[in-house]
Amino acid sequence: MQKFGFSNMSTTQALELLPIDISRFRAGNTGIPYVTTLDSGTQGPHVLIMALTHGNEVCGAHALSWLVDQGLQPRRGKVTLAFGNVDAYAAFDPDxxxxxxxxxxxxxxxxxxxxxxxxxxxxxxARARVLRPIVEQADLLLDIHSMQTNCPALMLCGVHAKGRTLAAALGVPPLVVSDSGHKAGPRMRDFLGFGEEESSKTALLVECGQHWKSESREMAIQTSLRFLRATGTVDPDWLASRVDAQSPTQRFVRVTEAVTITTPKFHFLDDFEGMEVIARAGTVIAMDGNQPVLTPYDDCTLVMPSRRQIVGQTAVRFGRFET
Ligand SMILES: [Zn+2]
Structure with a gap:
């Protein structure tokens, strides 16, 4: 089994990155709590950066707070900074x-x-319903997430060429995954036009790394800066002094299928972290009750194996490296 650029660490994580106080963003200026729109007053796209779609994925809150502290102001169009599931975030328990x-x-x-x-x-x-108008108004969306495991950062660009093109324009993270989502229900990044090939609305979902690693904050900041650069909404000079100049070679993975858990007795046969490449088709990677879960082809990549093994939820996705 080939590991892709990371070591197999313990599942016990040090909490390097903790929630920060976001109360200064509560009022916002949009009528939606914790949603602020910075409006250049000129024509241009409406760009949305969403943090905390998952309340425990704190790197996005750090990134938005950092952008505001750095004096982010668009010169074209609008930039909206939104904190998603703020009540879940407030329930964070370090234990x-x-x-x-x-x-x-x-x-x-x-x-x-x-x-x-x-x-x-x-x-x-209820919170999703409150956020819905701003998601509907946005032309371009970056939804910031992080992961349970020590998987390297991933961009989930959706199944259409427009997402892949935008992911390539950002240049980070080095791994880009095309996938269609989950049987358990549709994601924000696939909502309405974002999920339609013919619409120009485009969304990216970035998985910045492990939830509580300090590097995930840096990835969230750098991805946000490059997203803003790609949208043309922000002064290039302001960005140039903040964007990390490194441009790693990106590799693209296409997800071919998701494994959805069907029994309460699902378990993986190894401590998979994500992006492992399994050489042989037919390798048993998990058991779902009495049913073995087999890799469907040679050199199959395991995308985001889940540690929350709940019936109806995605356990892992199978993918192929395309480049
Ligand atoms: Zn997430």
Whole structure:
């Protein structure tokens, strides 16, 4: 098994990166709590950077706070900075840091009209409904996440060429994954035009690294800066003094299928962290009850194996390196 650029570390993580006080952003200026729009007053795209779609993924909150402290101001169009599941974030408990991903349900599995307009009620869905207008207004979206495992940072660019092109324009992170999401429900990055090939609306979801590693904050900041640069909304001189000049070679992975958990007895047969390449087709990587989970082809890449093994949720995605 080939590991891609990281060591296999213990699943016990030091909490290098903790939640910060975001109360200064509560009022915002959009009528939506914790959502602020910086408007250049001139024509241009409406660019949205979303942090905390998952409440325990704190690197995005650090990045937005840093951008504001650095005096971010667009020169074209609008830049909106949004903190997503703020109530889950407020529930962070350092003794159980993974628990604050959401309150009642995953806020990144509700982004379909049928769900948002439907009768279901939960605290996370209520917040998604409040955020919906700003997500609908945005032309370009960067949704900032982090991961459970010590997987290298990934850009999830969706299945269409427009997402891949935007990911390439950013140049980071070095790994770009095309995938269509989860059976458990649609993601913000796939909502309405973002998920439609013919729409010019484009979204990226960045997984900046492990939730509580300090490098994840740096990745969130650098990805945000490069996203802003690609949108043309921010003064190039302001960006140039802040963007890390390194440009790693990007590699692209296409997800071919997601493994959805069907029994309560799902378990992996190894301590997979993500982006391992399994050489032989037919290798058993997990058991779902009595059913072996087999890799479908040679050189199959394991994308984001989950440590939360719940029936109906994605356990792992299979992908192929394309470049
Ligand atoms: Zn996430």
């Amino acid at each position: 159980n840091p993974g628990a604050s991903r959401f309150l009642d349900e995953d806020m990144n599995r509700v982004w379909g009209r049928d769900i948002l307009d439907g009768p279901r009620q939960s605290r996370d869905l």
